[in-house]
Amino acid sequence: MKVYLTVKGDNISGYHNIDxxxxxxxxxxDGVEDSEATEIIASDIINFTDxxxxxxxxxxxxxxxxxxxxxxxxxxxxxxxxxxxxxxxxDVNQFNKLVxxxxxxxxxxxxLEKILTNHGLTITKKRxxxxxxxxxxxxx
Numbered sequence: 001m002k003v004y005l006t007v008k009g010d011n012i013s014g015y016h017n018i019d020x021x022x023x024x025x026x027x028x029x030d031g032v033e034d035s036e037a038t039e040i041i042a043s044d045i046i047n048f049t050d051x052x053x054x055x056x057x058x059x060x061x062x063x064x065x066x067x068x069x070x071x072x073x074x075x076x077x078x079x080x081x082x083x084x085x086x087x088x089x090x091d092v093n094q095f096n097k098l099v100x101x102x103x104x105x106x107x108x109x110x111x112l113e114k115i116l117t118n119h120g121l122t123i124t125k126k127r128x129x130x131x132x133x134x135x136x137x138x139x140x
Contacts (some may be wrong), residue, residue, distance in 0.1 A: 013138035046075035078106035
């Protein structure tokens, strides 16, 4: 089973779509058993989770992921946003749009990578593009 977790109201064909903006539970992932997911995409969720809950949230997602399965986690890369603001590449309005707009926490690519590896995942890709980070990992 492929799972797509979002807060933006989008769906991906061929995936079990769970949308937090319409009441879907991205924590429990109803309808997904432990070790059932071959792929979990959560490319826009992490910043909408309280920083103190991110570790537990990722732990729950890893439990749903099959051995050999892939997880894609992403969000706003706060280091890149801050660098752009300090260097005047973006103004205060752009900064606030990237940091806020419903988001409740910020995390760096490095910190997210550490959490994923602490959960036993193997990082296969990581990139930052236009202030967004994406980390892909495999559950061995």
